[in-house]
Amino acid sequence: MIVLKSRRTPLAVLAGVSALAVLTACDSKGDTAAAGAAGGPIRVEATDTACAVSASTANAGNVTFEITNKGTKVTEFYLYAEGDRIMGEVENIAPGLNRRLIVEVADAGKYQATCKPGMAGNGIRSDFTITGGAAKQTNASALKAAATKSYADYISNNTAALEEETAKFVDAVKAKKVDEAKAGYARTRVYYERIEPVAEKFGDLDPLIDAREADLEPGQKFTGFHRLEKDLWKTGLQADSGAIADKLLVDVKDLVGKAKALQLTPLDLANGAKGLMDEVATGKITGEEEAFSHTDLFDFQANLDGSKGAINSLRPVLQEKDATLVSTLDKEFANVQALLDKQRAGDGFKFYNELSPDQIKEFASAVDALSEPLSKVAEVVAR
Structure with a gap:
């Protein structure tokens, strides 16, 4: 089995709310007993079994959390809104480390402060209340604009992490640290797989970064993640592996720059959510995507995260137009996630070739069940 600390929940910001996450090292000083109400920092003490938040309420506006990891596992901290929409997040908080999260929350309501020891599962949650604030947007055009802004924030956070x-990953390959590079491979690809519909908008960049060997056209050079996957797991590092790694980083930086200028529509979000699950149905279910490393379940999780991220950004629009569809989507997302959770190994997942035919069939059925309501989202959004 493979154990990687990789899973991150998608950053889907509450529609009608501007969310800003500022992540810096910080000192935990001062009295935080009434910090939330006073607008000061709220102290979070995270361990492997607890998530102690020093205040349970804060005024609308900028809310600051100072998180200290006193456990033995790498952890994450999230502020969730309704439907597990993420207002802000801090990841990869190593034991003994402090981090600061500043979240701009404009709407009053019920939220959840959450620590995730091991960066997996639903986390340790506590209720958190925002008071005051602006009325929620109800105008359809405003809701759609907020949805695209929310998803743009999601893309920005994932491309930066990518x-x-x-x-x-490239540094490990070039230093010929094979075990380190293998451990970083799936963790790195998570961020690409979440935003793949966006990557596909940039012509040749997607095949340069993500082409599989079996899909190469005659004369096309094998580059990107999967070429390095083959080098690491099958052939051993080659004389040009370092150059391939350097080119991968150049292409990723090009993608990140282009993504910043990309203008998306609500229909792009709807079609992207469906497209990500189509990726699962056509690649991850077959085991063809990660033919050498067999880390397909990490990609599967990332595609699910990305699809859910797009839907969460559209949630207020969908809720207004078809609340029943929202309930169905939530149910089917949860069903697929439950199957993935059964295949966890430590903080990661089993190798795909360790699954039985019945388990693969069960995944395929769940993906089909989710794809059906996802196919209706674009029509609802277009109304």
Whole structure:
């Protein structure tokens, strides 16, 4: 089995709310007993079994959390809104480390402060209340605009993480640290798989970064993640592996720059959510995507996260137009997630070739059940 600390929940910001996450190292000082109400920092003490939040309420506006990891596992901290929409998040908080999260929350309501020891599962949650604030948007055009802004924030956060993790992965490949590179491979690809519909909008960049060997056209050079996957797991590092790694980082940086300028529509979100699950149905279910590493379940999780991220951004629009569809989507997302959770190994997943035919069939049925309501989202959004 493979154990990687990789899973992150998608960053889907509450529609009608501007969310800003500022992540910096910080000192935990001062009295935080009444910090939320006073607008000061709220202290979070995270361990492997607890998530102690020093205040349970805060005024609308900028809310600051100072998180200290006193456990033995790498952890994450999230502020969730209704439907597990993420207002802000801090990931990869190593034992003994402090991090600060500043979240702009404009709407009053019920939220949840959550620590995730091991960066997996639903986390340790506590209720958190925002008071005051602006009335929620109800105008359809405003809701759609907020949805695209929310998803743009999601893309921005994932592309930034993709560039950062790719740089680490490339450094490991070039230093010929094979075990380190293998451990970073699936963790890095998570961020790409979440935003693949966006990557596909940039012509040749997607095949340069993500082409599988079996899909190469005659004369097309094998580059990107999957070429390095083959080098690491099958052939051993080659004379040009370092150059392939350097080119991968260049292409990822190009993708990140182009993604910043991309203008998306609500229909792009709807079609992207469906497209990500189609990726699962056509690649991950077959085991063809990660033919050498067999880390397909990490990609599967990332595709599910990305699809759910798009739907969460559209949630207020969908809720207004077809609440029944929202309930169905939530149910089917949960069903697929439950199957993935059964295949966890530590903080990661089993190798795909360890699954039985019956388990693969069960996954395929669940993906089909989710794809059906996802196919209706674009029509609802277009009304």
